[in-house]
Amino acid sequence: MRPPLRWLRRTLFAVVPVVIGVVVAVFFLLRLVPGDPARMILGERATPESVAALREQLGLNKPLLQQLVDFAGTVFLHGDTGNSLIYNVSTRELIVQRAPISLALVGLAVLFSLLIAVTLAVLAARHKDGIIDHVVRVIPTIGQGMPTFWIGLLLIILFAVTLKWFPVGGIGTGPLEPLRSLVLPALAVSLGLIPPLVRSLRSELLEVFSSDFVTTLRAAGIPERRVVFGHILRNASLPTLTLLSVSVSYLIGGTLVVEQVFGINGLGSLLFGAISNRDFPVVQGVALYCALMVVLVSLVLDGLVWLLDPRTRSAS
Amino acid sequence: MSGLPIATDGSARIARQTFFTRARRSPTLILGIIMLGLLVVASALAPIIATHDPAAQSLTGGLLPPSFEHLLGTDQLGRDIFSRMLFAGQTDLRIAFLAALTPFVTGIVLGLVSGYFGGWLDYVIGRIVDTVIAFPFYVIVISIVFAVGAGETGIFVAFALVGWVGYARVVRVTTTAMKSSAWVAAARGGGLSHARVILRHLLPNVLPQAVVLLMSEIIAIMVAVVTLGYLGLGIQPPTPDWGTMISDGQTFVTTKWWISTIPGLAVIYTGISLSLVGDGLGDAWRVK
Numbered sequence: 001m002r003p004p005l006r007w008l009r010r011t012l013f014a015v016v017p018v019v020i021g022v023v024v025a026v027f028f029l030l031r032l033v034p035g036d037p038a039r040m041i042l043g044e045r046a047t048p049e050s051v052a053a054l055r056e057q058l059g060l061n062k063p064l065l066q067q068l069v070d071f072a073g074t075v076f077l078h079g080d081t082g083n084s085l086i087y088n089v090s091t092r093e094l095i096v097q098r099a100p101i102s103l104a105l106v107g108l109a110v111l112f113s114l115l116i117a118v119t120l121a122v123l124a125a126r127h128k129d130g131i132i133d134h135v136v137r138v139i140p141t142i143g144q145g146m147p148t149f150w151i152g153l154l155l156i157i158l159f160a161v162t163l164k165w166f167p168v169g170g171i172g173t174g175p176l177e178p179l180r181s182l183v184l185p186a187l188a189v190s191l192g193l194i195p196p197l198v199r200s201l202r203s204e205l206l207e208v209f210s211s212d213f214v215t216t217l218r219a220a221g222i223p224e225r226r227v228v229f230g231h232i233l234r235n236a237s238l239p240t241l242t243l244l245s246v247s248v249s250y251l252i253g254g255t256l257v258v259e260q261v262f263g264i265n266g267l268g269s270l271l272f273g274a275i276s277n278r279d280f281p282v283v284q285g286v287a288l289y290c291a292l293m294v295v296l297v298s299l300v301l302d303g304l305v306w307l308l309d310p311r312t313r314s315a316s
Numbered sequence: 317m318s319g320l321p322i323a324t325d326g327s328a329r330i331a332r333q334t335f336f337t338r339a340r341r342s343p344t345l346i347l348g349i350i351m352l353g354l355l356v357v358a359s360a361l362a363p364i365i366a367t368h369d370p371a372a373q374s375l376t377g378g379l380l381p382p383s384f385e386h387l388l389g390t391d392q393l394g395r396d397i398f399s400r401m402l403f404a405g406q407t408d409l410r411i412a413f414l415a416a417l418t419p420f421v422t423g424i425v426l427g428l429v430s431g432y433f434g435g436w437l438d439y440v441i442g443r444i445v446d447t448v449i450a451f452p453f454y455v456i457v458i459s460i461v462f463a464v465g466a467g468e469t470g471i472f473v474a475f476a477l478v479g480w481v482g483y484a485r486v487v488r489v490t491t492t493a494m495k496s497s498a499w500v501a502a503a504r505g506g507g508l509s510h511a512r513v514i515l516r517h518l519l520p521n522v523l524p525q526a527v528v529l530l531m532s533e534i535i536a537i538m539v540a541v542v543t544l545g546y547l548g549l550g551i552q553p554p555t556p557d558w559g560t561m562i563s564d565g566q567t568f569v570t571t572k573w574w575i576s577t578i579p580g581l582a583v584i585y586t587g588i589s590l591s592l593v594g595d596g597l598g599d600a601w602r603v604k
Binding site for chain 1: 443444446447448449450451452453454455456458459460462463464465473532535536538539542543546547549559562566569570573576577580583584585586587588590591592595
C-alpha cells in the first residue's frame, strides 16, 4: 500500500471509534442525572403532565438501546442533538451562530502562545543557564496552578482598568475594535498553554543546538540568524506542532471559560446560558461539537506533521 | 547510616535507601514539602487562626481595605477575607485531594491490565481513553457537574469519570515495556499467577510515575474546583471557596482589586508547592 493510503487507513482506524465513543458519551450525559432527567430539566414545581410530555419529547420512555440508536441517528443525519428546549431551534444552528467568535479566540490564542513560547525558548536555549533561561525554567512550576479565568481578571485590572489600552469586556464595533476586544481574552487563554510549550521547545532546541549539523553549519560560516531561524527552529517545530495538537482540547476548554470573564458571546456563553436554563440538548450539542472539533484539528495537525517530516513517511 | 548496603539487605531496601538519600538532598522536594506543610497546617488550624467567623456579615463594614482589624479587608457582605481564605483553603484542599484518589486507583488498574494483557482489552481501554481525551477538559467536567448536580458530588463524579486517563496512559506504556522483559517471564515460569505478577512485580515499578503524575493531577483538580466555583457550579455558598471569592470580587475589580487577586494567589501558591513536591519526588525516584 502506498504511504499516504497507509496513513489514511491508520488514521481512520483511530478516528472512527473515537467519533462513535464521543456520540455515546454525549448520549449518556443525560443518564448521569440522578432521578428523572425530565423532572430535573423542568424543576420541582412542574406538573406531572408537562414532565410526561417532556419524557415523550426526549424519548425517555423507549428502551435505552432504542434511545441510543435514535440519538446517534439524529447526530449523524441532522448534525445536531435535537432542538433546544428553550429556543425550539436545532442545536446545530445555535452552535454555528456562536462558533465563529470562539474559533477566532482560539486562533488568536494559538498565535500568541506560539509567538511568546518560541521567543522565550529561543532566548533561553541560546543563553543556557542565563537569566532568561532560569526564568523560563521556573515558568512551568508556576504556570501549572494558574487558573485561566483569574489570569483574565488580572489582565482586565492591569490593561483595561488601569492602563485603559483594551476594553474591559464584550466585543466592540468598528473596523478593528473586535480584534482589539479579543486581545486580552486570547492572551489569558494562551498564558495557560505557554508553560508546557516553552518547556518542550526549550529542551528540543537545546538538543538541536548541540547537534552535529548545527556545528557544521556554523563552521561553514552560515550567519547565526540563518542557523537559528532557517535550521534549528525548523527542526524544533515538529514536536511543538505535535504538542499543539494535544493542546487543542485545552485551548477550546479554556476559551469557553475565559469568554465568561470577558462577557464574550461565543460557545462559552451558549453553554453556560443553557446550563442555567437546564437546556440539556444544547449542553450536549456544545460538548459534541467541541469534541468533534478537537478530533478534526488533531487530525489536520497530525497530517501536517506527516507532510513536514519525511521521517514519519518512510517509517513503516 | 554509614557504609555500603550489604548484599543480604535485599534490593528493595537498597532502593528505598537511595530514594531517601536522594530525597533528603533535594532542595526542590524539601521546599515543596515545607510550603505544602504550612498550607495544610494553616487550613487545618483555620478555626484557631481565623480572626473572625468566616460567615459573620456586617451591614456597615463591607468592602473595607486591609487593616489590623481585618488583615485582608472585608468582602461586599462585610465578611473577613483573611478568615474566609483559611476556611476556603480547607474546603478546596480537602476536595482536591479526595477527588484525586478514585481516578488515581482506577487509572493505575486500567493501565496495568491494558498493558499486561493487551489484545482486545487493551484496544477497548485505549479507545475509551481516546474518547475522554477528545473532550476539552473543562467542557466535559462542566457538562458532568451540570448533569449530576453542582457541588461536591458533581465534582467527585466528574473527576472519577475523566481523571483516570492520564494514569492509564502512562502506566500502560511502562507495563507494555516491562511485560516482555525476562524477569516477568521468569516470574510467570516460576508459577506465579497473573494477579501476583501484576500486584507484586509490576505495580511497584509503575507506582513512582503515577505518584509524580498524581501531584500535577491534584493541581489540575484544584484549579478546576476553583474554576467551577467561579462559574457557580462548584462549592455552593455559604461554604467559602477560593473560586466563589474571586467571582464575588469581580464586581468590584475596578476599585477593590485585591478581593479577587488574593484567592488567586493562594491557588498559585498551592500549585507551586505541589509542583515542587512532584518534581522533587520525580528526581528522587529518577522518573522521567
